[in-house]
Amino acid sequence: MKINIKRRKGALTAQPLPDSKPDQIVAMPVELLTVREAASIAKVSEPTIRRWLRCEGLPRFGSKGRVRIDQADLMKFLKGEEI
Numbered sequence: 001m002k003i004n005i006k007r008r009k010g011a012l013t014a015q016p017l018p019d020s021k022p023d024q025i026v027a028m029p030v031e032l033l034t035v036r037e038a039a040s041i042a043k044v045s046e047p048t049i050r051r052w053l054r055c056e057g058l059p060r061f062g063s064k065g066r067v068r069i070d071q072a073d074l075m076k077f078l079k080g081e082e083i
Contacts, residue, residue, distance in 0.1 A: 038074050
């Protein structure tokens, strides 16, 4: 029995990235921190972390008020390295 699946016009299908092979793709583990955890690690206050997110360019993840910070990005930021 053959099942016909209708696709919406303009639906995209997954395409491999150019010049990439599955054995070359490496997934890096990401440890996301809350603002409180990041403040504890950086030894600063929570408002300071929020200011760094808002004004200083510290990258953030999350939506709808749930802010998460990648620990590796925080460490680079504290060392003054480019993120």
